[in-house]
Amino acid sequence: MSEELFKRTFKIQSRNFDRAGENSSEIKGILKGLNLDSEIIRRAVVVAFEAEMNVVMYARVGTLTFLITDEDIHIDVMDEGPGIPDIEQAMQEGFSTATDEMREMGFGFGMGLPNIRKHSDTLKIESQVGKGTALSASIRLNSNA
Amino acid sequence: MRDLTHSFKIDRDKCSGRLGCMRACPTQAIRVREGKAKLLSELCIDCGACLRVCPSGAISATTQSLKDVWKFKYKVAVPSAVLFGQFPVVITPAHIIEGLKSLGFDAVWIIGVETAMINQAIREYIGQWRGKFPLITSTCPVVVRLIQVAYPGMVDQLVHVEPPRELAGRELKRKYSEELGITKDQIAAIYVTSCQAKTISILEPAEEAKSDLDGAVSISDVYNGVLAGAHAYKENDLKTAMHEHLFSEEMFLWSTGEGQRRNLRDYRYMSLTGLANIIRVFDDIEKGKLRNIDFLECYACWGGCVNGNLTVDNLYVTRSKLHRIVSGLPDNKNLIEVAARIRYPRENLYAKAPIRPRSIKGDMGDLKERVRRVKEAEVVLGTLPGLNCGLCGAPNCKTLAKDIASGDAQKTECIFYSKDRLERLRSLYL
Secondary structure (H helix, E strand, O other), X not given: OOOEEXXXXXXXXXXXXXXXXXXXXXXXXXXXXXXXXXXHHHHHHHHHHHHHHHHHHXXXXXXXXXXXXXXXXXXXXXXXXXXXOOHHHHOOOXXXXXXXXXXXXXXXXXXXHHHHHHHOOEEEEEEEOOOEEEEEEEEEOOOOO | OOOOOOOEEEOOOOOOOXXXXXXXXXXXXXXXXXXXXXXXXXXXXXXXXXHHXXXXXXXXXXXXXXXXXXXXXXXXXXXXXXXXXXXXXXXXXXXXXXXXXXOOOOEEOOOHHHHHHHHHHHHHHHHHXXXXXXXXXXXXXXXXXXXXXXXXXXXXXXXXXOOHXXXXXXXXXXXXXXXXXXXXHHEEEEEEEXXXXXXXXXXXXXXXXXXXXXXXXXXXXXXXXXXXXXXXXXXXXXXXXXXXXXXXXXXXXXXXXXXXXXXXXXXXEEEEEOHHHHHHHHHHHHOOOOOOOOEXXXXXXXXXXXXXXXXXXXXXXXXXXXXXXXXXXXXXXXXXXXXXXXXXXXXXXXXXXXXXXXXXXXXXXXXXXXXXXXXXXXXXXXXXXXXXXXXXXXXXXHHHHHHHHOOOOOHHHOOOOOHHHHHHHXXXXX
């Protein structure tokens, strides 16, 4: 069993585009303070940012839990929102349900979930349409060693 | 760890501990202890922000004086394009070249051809690049060092092509050693620089290779001498000189922070100047927020090298003068192409060695210990006033908390926790 070393929970506010990404910036600060391998930090920050943006764009409200154990980094995001009807489809690059407004702001190019998968070592998504989505990603600390 | 040479010195005797440098430092590399500024060498990126704000003149740039240069048999000046925009408009580039020679330089090397070569190399590099985007220019030594220290995950994105000045240093030694029958060691290639960071990129290259230049003198140091020497020449004596030297529009564009705008016009290009702006954009790149950019041209000085801190004239005035010079340039595109083919039939334009992240002391220990320090720093920060007054000698409460957690500082350095500290400061400053 891996040992929990550091844990923090962040609230994510929906539609808050101007401050979007602040949680992932804070996570980056913590990881840099720990002097982890820069590639691991980069991957964790991309996962956190994409997961955060999905909540900002689609859900009503969400929380991001950031956990470091002696073996890996976990990023768990739970939201209350529309849910994802077809997760497999949503994982495909370029698949997007973003509105024109989101695209005009430069988001919603259908790279969010594929990017999370690409940058994490494990990824689990559970979703209930009309209720919300739970995403759980992890990055092994020694995966770049 | 090897002790790094930095681009400036803090004179302890002159330092009056006014905290300006500490507050201005973008990487929190300065602490003030006992009323004197102290540099944390491994965090310093040679940007010179401290130098600009020091009220006591205690911080001076590491440049070489002309005296250091004269030991060489044959001395060639390689002026930054910025130099040509520093003088009154009646002083033309040709005058400035004569002015440099009047100081004792045997020749002056204009980097027009080299800039064309490097532009082409950058185009080829980006065309063949299969790694992460955006690519980032490695011309500005401060940007390179910032990435080494604060964005180590991005070192591979630095364009692995050397700057024109390095190429020029190599070529001029080949040319003059052949022409004059002397060895390359007897020839000095001296960059005339707009900032101290380029001096340090020559004396202590980030990639830990040897520079092809032998040193640098600052624009501000040679200014008066060049001006005096230039005045001695009449316009008529200079006509040919201007054509002999291959100036190009591109070399002037480089110094205004937009050297690649035209060269990479078919790429998604961003020009980015000023350290604060760069840090903001790099943060966005790190979390994947900034996409759709292929190439970032970054210079730590706002407005580009024309705003370097060893320049004399104002950045906007310099830019306007360079614009004027460019409009008067002869059409020498073909000449530059021919010269490039003759000078560099087969030249390796890649940087001499890969750039690696800089290792920072004090981040060692096992993960548990590091987590303990981070947690402790957070707890300590919660007990500090959050005023960021700097009287503890750290630039802000957050940095003091980190220093305390790492054992480098005491909580009693905060005046809210120690009357003695306040008394000590009173005796130091009043």
